[in-house]
Amino acid sequence: MLGVCLKYETKAFARIMVPLILCFAFSWLFLAVLLDGSIQIIHSGNVLGFLLLITLFPMLLFSLFGIPVIGCIYSIKRYYDNLFSDKAYLMRTLPVKASTLMCCVVVNSLLWIAVTIGMILLLSAVPAAVGADGSLSAMIKGIKDFFTSQLGVAGTLSYLSSLMYFQFTMMLALTIASKSSGPRVLRAFGILMLIFFVSALPETSLMALFSGLKLVSAETGYETFISGYHGAISLGIFLYLYFKLDKHTEVL
Amino acid sequence: MNEPILTCRGLTKLYGSMPAINELTVDIFKGKIVGLLGPNGSGKTTLIKLAAGLLQPSSGVLTVSGMPVGVETKKRVSYLPDRDYLPGNMRARELLKMFSDFYEDFDQQKAIEMLSRLGIDLSKRFRTMSKGTREKVQLSLVMSRQADLYLLDEPIAAVDPAARDYILRTVIQNYKEGSTVLISTHLIADVEPVLDDVLMMQNGTIRLYGPAAGIRAEAGKSIDMLFREVYQC
Numbered sequence: 472m473l474g475v476c477l478k479y480e481t482k483a484f485a486r487i488m489v490p491l492i493l494c495f496a497f498s499w500l501f502l503a504v505l506l507d508g509s510i511q512i513i514h515s516g517n518v519l520g521f522l523l524l525i526t527l528f529p530m531l532l533f534s535l536f537g538i539p540v541i542g543c544i545y546s547i548k549r550y551y552d553n554l555f556s557d558k559a560y561l562m563r564t565l566p567v568k569a570s571t572l573m574c575c576v577v578v579n580s581l582l583w584i585a586v587t588i589g590m591i592l593l594l595s596a597v598p599a600a601v602g603a604d605g606s607l608s609a610m611i612k613g614i615k616d617f618f619t620s621q622l623g624v625a626g627t628l629s630y631l632s633s634l635m636y637f638q639f640t641m642m643l644a645l646t647i648a649s650k651s652s653g654p655r656v657l658r659a660f661g662i663l664m665l666i667f668f669v670s671a672l673p674e675t676s677l678m679a680l681f682s683g684l685k686l687v688s689a690e691t692g693y694e695t696f697i698s699g700y701h702g703a704i705s706l707g708i709f710l711y712l713y714f715k716l717d718k719h720t721e722v723l
Numbered sequence: 724m725n726e727p728i729l730t731c732r733g734l735t736k737l738y739g740s741m742p743a744i745n746e747l748t749v750d751i752f753k754g755k756i757v758g759l760l761g762p763n764g765s766g767k768t769t770l771i772k773l774a775a776g777l778l779q780p781s782s783g784v785l786t787v788s789g790m791p792v793g794v795e796t797k798k799r800v801s802y803l804p805d806r807d808y809l810p811g812n813m814r815a816r817e818l819l820k821m822f823s824d825f826y827e828d829f830d831q832q833k834a835i836e837m838l839s840r841l842g843i844d845l846s847k848r849f850r851t852m853s854k855g856t857r858e859k860v861q862l863s864l865v866m867s868r869q870a871d872l873y874l875l876d877e878p879i880a881a882v883d884p885a886a887r888d889y890i891l892r893t894v895i896q897n898y899k900e901g902s903t904v905l906i907s908t909h910l911i912a913d914v915e916p917v918l919d920d921v922l923m924m925q926n927g928t929i930r931l932y933g934p935a936a937g938i939r940a941e942a943g944k945s946i947d948m949l950f951r952e953v954y955q956c
Contacts, residue, residue: 475824560808564775565825566797717793722777723738 472567473574480549480575481582487545488583491538492590499594536630538587543634546580547641551656555649559722569716573642577709580638584631629694629701636701639708640666646712649720674700728753728872728903729774734783736769736927743769745927746783751903751920753871756895758914758935758946759907761924762954767907768805770924771874774905775802788871798827801870805877805907807857811850815843815860822864834867837893855886862890866897873904879913887913911947921946923953 553562553572562572641663648659678696727750736744744766751757759767772778773785776792787796809818815838822829838845841859849857862878875894879887887910895917898904908914921938923931930953931938935946942949 472825479821479824557806557808558810560777560802560804560806561810563777564797564800564802566794567825568794718779721779722772 472565473571476567476571476575477578480579483549484542484545484579484583488538488542488586491541492587495533495538496590496594539584539631539634542580542583542587543638546576547638547645549579550576550642551645554716554720555645555655555722563720563722569720570713573712573716580635584634588627625694625698628698632698632701632705635705639705639712640670642712643708646716646720649723670704726753727751728788729905730784730786730789731770732784734770734773734785735781736766736773736778737781742781742927744773744780747928749922749929749932751905751922753903754901755919756898756904756906756917757920757922758911758918759905759922759924760909760911760946760950761930762909765924766927767924768876769927771802771876771905771907774872775800775874799871800874801865801868801872802874803861803865803876803878805880807849807861809849809857809861809864812848814846814848816845818849818860818864819845822867826868828869829864830867830869833897834863837863837867837897855882858882858886859889859893862893866893869899869902871899871902873898873902875904875906877907877909879908879910884913891917909950911950912945915946918946923950925954 550573552558553576554569563569641659644659644662644666645655647662648655651658674697677700678693681696729749729751731747731749734744734747735742747766747770759770761767769778773780774787774792776797785792788799790796813821819831819834819838822834823831835845838860841856841863843852843856843860849860852860858878858881865873865875873894878894879890882890891914894904894906906914906918915935918935921931921933921935922929938946938949944952
């Protein structure tokens with residue numbers, strides 16, 4: 472049944488994610504090809520080109536940061552809908568475990584983040600490929616330059632692990648809040664804030680300790696530490712939900 | 724046919740500290756159409772949701788075909804909730820496909836025939852249908868399963884009298900022979916003619932349970948009249 476569940480979940484995600492990814496892919500390509508993928512347009516005095524650049528450049532940034540965020544928020548929505556909303560009357564009576572439904576949502580959120588990153592990597596190479604000689608080496612150089620200059624691998628990982636951390640924490644908060652019959656989303660938000668606060672205490676303590684022991688520094692990367700910490704908490708929440716979900720979720 | 728399909732032993736379900744089901748011990752037998760009757764808040768929906776696996780018991784035991792409620796029992800139980808529960812963006816055709824993907828006992832041809840008889844366009848999205856049509860689509864899907872236990876929670880509560888007749892006729896004509904139908908309702912006069920057994924609940928416990936004909940003979944009045952007498956405010 473996992474396969475069947477995954478099929479339906481992937482279809483649901485695709486309805487949201489594919490148009491978004493395609494929309495930004497086309498915007499980016501348009502930007503890259505029309506403007507020759509070059510920032511020199513700013514200095515050339517081409518007003519139309521400059522306007523296009525400042526219009527389309529936010530889209531580039533949005534596709535970098537926004538699409539994974541939308542994927543994350545959508546996966547939280549799917550988790551809530553499948554397990555606790557009116558739709559749960561359908562999903563929770565299917566001959567499938569609640570943990571399987573959760574896994575399908577998690578797999579899809581990771582899958583679409585991967586697809587988005589893949590698309591961004593490809594698109595980030597377009598300016599270099601078009602602007603330079605169009606060869607494969609130029610494309611690879613474009614990818615490398617983009618990541619080292621704009622974000623960095625550690626920064627990307629930190630960003631993604633923070634997203635996953637938010638996603639799993641919100642899933643846990645919704646699960647805890649599902650026991651109440653009042654405004655659950657509001658209650659879940661309160662629980663989320665509490666979890667953030669509680670988990671921030673050991674995070675800062677560990678950071679201070681590791682810095683004192685010179686295990687972490689600006690050179691070795693605070694971002695790597697934060698990624699690891701968020702990753703560990705996300706994994707812990709995932710395992711907790713996986714083993715406890717069937718017995719602890721109710722459709723009130 | 725005297726084997727129980729649904730067994731409760733000391734079943735309790737608490738909402739906070741309030742018991743919705745209180746130390747319930749009952750057997751519901753195979754091959755019967757059972758009316759689950761009682762006023763609002765008597766625990767009818769909670770019992771059905773426990774049997775469907777939507778709620779977890781606070782204490783006690785609940786089994787379906789001798790198995791604790793879980794994935795295996797969900798394969799044998801066909802559940803119709805008291806609300807619209809199908810995804811509004813899905814077309815009737817997609818809903819049929821979904822049911823046949825998830826339920827091995829789903830008879831897609833039968834469902835298509837039922838929907839065709841009602842003149843329902845299979846390419847129409849669920850949310851664009853009228854309330855009555857949505858009820859009928861849900862019922863057609865639920866009754867097209869060859870389940871051992873059908874749990875119908877207030878299936879005739881929100882529809883007009885003509886639609887009530889259709890719904891009850893559909894239930895009678897389509898449930899698998901030898902299976903059990905548990906219908907929760909407080910519109911007793913409408914369902915009384917089709918009931919084999921009656922289970923009356925009050926405050927999460929059994930008020931009365933037995934064959935409908937026996938209860939009628941003993942009380943000298945219809946179940947509907949008896950209900951009004953028992954639960955008069």
